[in-house]
Amino acid sequence: MNRTSGVWLFVAAFALAAVSPVGFPQAYPTKPVHIVVPYAPGGAIDLTARLYQQRLSIALGQPVVVDNRPGAAGKVGAEVVSRAEPDGYTVLYTVGGELTIWQSKPGTPDSIKNLTPITSAVASVGCIAARADLPVNSMAELIEYVKRNPGKLTYGSSGIGSFQHLMGERLKQHGIDLVHVPFKGLGPVMAAIVAGQIDLAITNLSTGLPPSRQGRIKILALTQSNRFEATPDIPTVSETLPGFDMPVPWYGFFGPPNLPQPIVARLGSEIAKVLEAPEVKSKLTSASLTAIIATPEQFSALVRKTGDTFQKIIKAANIQLD
Numbered sequence: 001m002n003r004t005s006g007v008w009l010f011v012a013a014f015a016l017a018a019v020s021p022v023g024f025p026q027a028y029p030t031k032p033v034h035i036v037v038p039y040a041p042g043g044a045i046d047l048t049a050r051l052y053q054q055r056l057s058i059a060l061g062q063p064v065v066v067d068n069r070p071g072a073a074g075k076v077g078a079e080v081v082s083r084a085e086p087d088g089y090t091v092l093y094t095v096g097g098e099l100t101i102w103q104s105k106p107g108t109p110d111s112i113k114n115l116t117p118i119t120s121a122v123a124s125v126g127c128i129a130a131r132a133d134l135p136v137n138s139m140a141e142l143i144e145y146v147k148r149n150p151g152k153l154t155y156g157s158s159g160i161g162s163f164q165h166l167m168g169e170r171l172k173q174h175g176i177d178l179v180h181v182p183f184k185g186l187g188p189v190m191a192a193i194v195a196g197q198i199d200l201a202i203t204n205l206s207t208g209l210p211p212s213r214q215g216r217i218k219i220l221a222l223t224q225s226n227r228f229e230a231t232p233d234i235p236t237v238s239e240t241l242p243g244f245d246m247p248v249p250w251y252g253f254f255g256p257p258n259l260p261q262p263i264v265a266r267l268g269s270e271i272a273k274v275l276e277a278p279e280v281k282s283k284l285t286s287a288s289l290t291a292i293i294a295t296p297e298q299f300s301a302l303v304r305k306t307g308d309t310f311q312k313i314i315k316a317a318n319i320q321l322d
Helices: 003-017 044-060 072-082 096-103 139-148 163-173 186-194 205-213 261-276 278-286 296-317
Strands: 033-037 064-068 090-095 116-124 126-131 154-157 179-182 200-204 217-222 250-255 289-291
Touching: 033 044, 033 072, 044 064, 044 090, 044 116, 044 261, 044 278, 072 090, 072 096, 072 250, 090 096, 096 163, 096 250, 096 296, 116 261, 116 296, 126 139, 126 163, 126 186, 126 205, 139 217, 154 163, 154 186, 163 179, 163 200, 163 296, 186 200, 186 205, 200 205, 205 217, 250 261, 250 296, 261 278, 261 296, 278 289
Parallel strands: 033 064, 033 090, 154 179, 154 200
Antiparallel strands: 090 250, 116 250, 116 289, 126 200, 126 217
16 A cells, blocks of 8 residues: 555545534534644744644634643643643643653643544654764664763753653663763754764754764764655664664644544544645755654554653663653
């Protein structure tokens, strides 16, 4: 089965699931739908939300509003949606890794733990970058260098418990002993590696490519399992470390707890159609992003797998989350 036919099977599955039970209002939506983005404007997740905004508005027949609610690594926005009425007019569009990490953290409100998965949307292409003058040019050379200099190389992440931090711990499990240096966001990480203040950065390809093309850093490998179509010359970590596995950084849509299935199906179906539009796919690729369309059941499985993997890394590394 090819990719296109697969996508339309997903859409068909959503459509079948959208048959409303007796008594369920058929007219949804009848007023604006708010997409809560729990991060500041201008980042990749905010830009993709605005990429969907107009197309979803046309498909749903109502205005779609992007509502930025930054704070506490995405928790502020998630709390807004977790307390919203389960009527489909307030949904969350967030970074999966951070959400799944503190969904399973003790003390997290049940309303956040029980957010309703709607669908995944896109995956960010992650990469491992080295400072320009580090004497390695591939993952194989990095591994050999670390063996000769254990615990000497530093890597930057956007904070303790972030995807980049957990990626570094996963590499350590494979014998690549690096020293973690947390920053407050990827911007400071990239500034530090360009300045030669840290040796390595685990970052997004969209962030790493411009300075790489200018010769200010070197991209050694991608963190996903397959090469990226826009950069086929960049290998993956698993090509050097067989069996290496790490969930991709994904973005997805969630509703409040107990969101009715017909609304989940309607939103998921329309989002799938938007992601399959050629102009959307082209813009995603140019931003080093890939569409990942899934039914609610498949998305729920992805959420569980991501959370389980990250919790195992956190426990093994004894990472203390705030």
